[in-house]
Amino acid sequence: MTAHPAVSLARSQRSLGDPGLRYPLHPPLLRGCPRTATADMVYPVEVDYAYEDTPADLFTRPMGGGGLERWAPLLPPLDAPGLGEGGTALVPLGDGLWIKDESRNPTWSHKDRLNRVAVSAAVRVGAKGIAVASSGNHGASAAAYAARAGLRCVVLTSAGTPPAVASFLQAYGADVFAVPQEARWPLLAEIGDRLGYHTVSNLTRTHTGHPFGPEGYKTIAYEIHGELGVPAAVFVPTGYGELLFGVWKGFRELRDLGVTDTVPPVFGCEPATGGPLAAAIRTRAPAAVIEVGTTGAYAIDCAAGGNRAVRAVRDSGGDALLVTDEELTRARDELAGQGVWAELSAAAGLAGFRQWAAREGDVDGPVVCVSTSSGFKDLGVGGTPLQPIEPTWEAVSRALGRA
Amino acid sequence: MTAHPAVSLARSQRSLGDPGLRYPLHPPLLRGCPRTATADMVYPVEVDYAYEDTPADLFTRPMGGGGLERWAPLLPPLDAPGLGEGGTALVPLGDGLWIKDESRNPTWSHKDRLNRVAVSAAVRVGAKGIAVASSGNHGASAAAYAARAGLRCVVLTSAGTPPAVASFLQAYGADVFAVPQEARWPLLAEIGDRLGYHTVSNLTRTHTGHPFGPEGYKTIAYEIHGELGVPAAVFVPTGYGELLFGVWKGFRELRDLGVTDTVPPVFGCEPATGGPLAAAIRTRAPAAVIEVGTTGAYAIDCAAGGNRAVRAVRDSGGDALLVTDEELTRARDELAGQGVWAELSAAAGLAGFRQWAAREGDVDGPVVCVSTSSGFKDLGVGGTPLQPIEPTWEAVSRALGRA
Structure with a gap:
């Protein structure tokens, strides 16, 4: 390991189906490894790095103010602006x-770590927007990172999404559509293809994801x-x-x-x-x-x-x-x-x-x-209304089981 | 400034009404400075420290994993367990x-910084619980820190609290009561006095707070x-x-x-x-x-x-x-x-x-x-339902204004 500037050392995509199979780093293979795919099984790819150039102090320097930049050498290029994701307690x-x-x-789930990296890939390949199918966290996170990067975002979700999560999904200016669960993925693929949007959720029969x-x-x-x-x-x-x-x-x-x-x-x-x-x-x-x-x-x-x-x-x-x-x-x-x-x-x-x-x-x-x-x-959020009480010590005392 | 262990240097409470007036650090003066109070105006107190003993590296050492412990010398004693509050992006x-x-x-607002310190005071003085009047964030945060410290908590809130916030307030096992706004504070004082609960919100005509x-x-x-x-x-x-x-x-x-x-x-x-x-x-x-x-x-x-x-x-x-x-x-x-x-x-x-x-x-x-x-x-959360859409490219395209 040698001292090095904080640039990405990512160099290729590698098949999980056959580790000898490598692809260029961009564009990301959004449908997994094409060469090992069969009708029933699709293998994802992962990212490989020039590990030999990892900065000597990468794992010992102070955490700093959060943000995936801290780990930039061992991440794909962070082209999309961040929100200080990571560094959680x-x-x-x-x-x-x-x-x-x-x-x-930043959007109160782990998905922000994924979306910082996936939306960065969209920026790098010049995508016109982001498309995502999600029941909640992933969609809102993608919408947030898309907004921050100045990209449009389409979110396909379910009609059964809890009310608070529906507000969350719509908070960042994305176009949010509720469609039946089974219709999500073919529609997602079509939106990506037709609009030139980068998809950040799965498109294959067995899961490959971004x-x-x-x-x-x-x-x-x-x-x-x-x-x-x-x-x-x-x-x-x-x-x-x-x-x-x-x-x-x-x-x-x-x-x-x-x-x-x-x-x-x-x-x-x-x-x-x-x-x-x-x-x-x-x-x-x-x-x-x-x-x-x-x-x-x-x-x-x-x-x-x-x-x-x-x-x-x-x-x-x-x-x-x-x-x-x-x-x-x-x-x-x-x-x-x-x-x-x-x-x-x-x-x-x-x-x-x-x-x-x-x-x-x-x-x-x-x-x-x-x-x-x-x-x-959660599903139950908003469904536990407050019980009004007479504003006296006696009423509170009774409610606390002290009467 | 000298090197020193990470113990609290807090030494007294000092009146904002008359900086010459000092009180012992404990118990916290939950009704402000008694000696300068009039019928119309109550001054709060603040905490004074043995600043001369501040560790020389307090402001230069790495942030670490979050948590107010990082700043323990210039805080009142942190007797209540933390949740990694602070260190925000x-x-x-x-x-x-x-x-x-x-x-x-930890509970997604600044109030956690207050409650780590205020609930610590409750632990220090041997309070039997925490009592708080709050429209949302403060109450939920107090409930979370009370739960973590093993203390009961009573939250007085308003019937108009948004549904998602009502769930939030009730999430940590506190006893939550909705009472009219104007009844909150006298009832809070009575609950504190009768149950031996430490109050972490205001009890005075002009605000003094904790x-x-x-x-x-x-x-x-x-x-x-x-x-x-x-x-x-x-x-x-x-x-x-x-x-x-x-x-x-x-x-x-x-x-x-x-x-x-x-x-x-x-x-x-x-x-x-x-x-x-x-x-x-x-x-x-x-x-x-x-x-x-x-x-x-x-x-x-x-x-x-x-x-x-x-x-x-x-x-x-x-x-x-x-x-x-x-x-x-x-x-x-x-x-x-x-x-x-x-x-x-x-x-x-x-x-x-x-x-x-x-x-x-x-x-x-x-x-x-x-x-x-x-x-x-927010008040509007849960009030923006998702619109179902026919799961076809044509319908999505129309909704996006592209037809």
Whole structure:
């Protein structure tokens, strides 16, 4: 590792289906690796870097004021302006357990790390706008970064989006349309093609997503390492598995660069009503597409899995954990009782850890659960009206059960 | 300044009505300075420190992972556990203008800085719980810090609280009661007295609030200084003026410690439908209580002003600016167009700066506008339903005005 200016060392896209297959860095392969794709299975690509030129002090210099610029050498070029994303708090829950609170990002979810990088790619390739299909966080985040970059944005979402999230999606000036779930992706592809908009969500049967997205997420691993070193395990809310892969990749890079000795096991925590990652792990498939049931964890309620999550779990020695809505609710309540109001989906990391720890027993070393987003995005928000009360001590006392 | 461990150097409470009057640090004087109080005017107290023992590197050491611990020597004792509050992003808007985005705190507003410090005081004095009167952010923040400290919390709020904020207030397990606005404060005092709960909002005719609250806020000045040095001016959304005073005090301390040469002018930005600070400045009063009209900026819609804001404006050479709802809306839209979704009240700083700059012309040096909170807390949230659309390119194209 040598001293170097803070320019991107990204040099190519590499297939997850065949690591020998490389493509130029731009344009991003929004439909995964073309050469390994079959009718049933599409592999994503990831970004490769000139790692040998990594600045010697990249992982030891002070964090600074936040913003992915801090990690620019090991990210694709950051052409879109930032919002100070990343640098989120690690909140201790005691007994060596830590919550990485991603609700502290510019649009209050982890998706800002992805969108800083993905919208940068759109700027780099001269796209006329951004198109995204999303149930909430991803769409609002894409809209925010598009607005900041001076790009139009189309968001395709569902009619069932909670009212507060509907306001959130529309806050940044995007064109937001509610369409049936199954119609989203073909329409997204058509909008991208016809308008020359860069798509920042998935377009393929098994999930490939934006090739650069997990690069944004891997900075979570860098940040955790900066505060705790290598944790004993990391538990991650998992829908398509982009976040899980990103966190794993960050730790893998730290080890490959000789900064650390080991990669922690990463655990993908999915709603028990679905679980494409668990299905792929169980059947030893590169990815699975499944039927999903009904869960309140709408942000991670995914039928299509992808190869990223499978790679992260298998290579790290982690696992796929299925958490019930009851376990999710318990974890969300535990977080709220510690002052962290998380979306139900965001509590999946802690729910997975509690389930796993009940089975496996004590852990040697710190454990990190990622909490992806704020409670404001949940289905029930706005549905707990305040009860008026007579403004007297007697009435309050009665209500508190002290009468 | 000498090297020293990170313990609090706080040593007394000092009256703003008569700086010669000092009181022990604990218990916090929740009803202001008793010896200078009259029927019409109550002065707050502030915290004094053994400044001569300030660690030499306090303002130069790296920021670290956030959390007010970073500034422990110049804060009251931090007995309550934290949530990684502070360390918020400074987002550049161009032309030397910066937004200090306080929505990046644990409960997504600046109030977390106050509550870390105020709930710590409650823990220190052995209070049985926390009581707070609040239209939203303050109440939820107090509830979060109370929960984390293992204390019960009673929140008195208004029936007109937006639905998403009602969920927010109830998220952390507090007992939340909706009572008429005018009944809040006497009831709060009674709850505090009868239950032995520590009150973290105001109890007096002219505003005094929690004596330690602005100490939390002053860390905003420390952080701004760490990134930009001394800005040319700071514009602050102003209700009771605790935040304004805190920001000013932080810069004043930096100058008094010899770290900087000057204190920037601070501008209190109030809704034009009220403006107790503007009234006090205009009449050269130590504080004013006024009639208020109707504004969407409910978080800073205050009838009772206090001496803190008056002191900050007068001593810094700043001013009180009255911003209309139209100016607030324009500022909020400008922020959203840059990827920052702020509550209407939170946009008051930028609204004030735009009004002031139109009158005064160019500024020499960076200007910081504090944005206090996220758009999720606004009155209109949940009231902009999504429009379903036929899921075809033709329908989308028509909706985009391209047909």
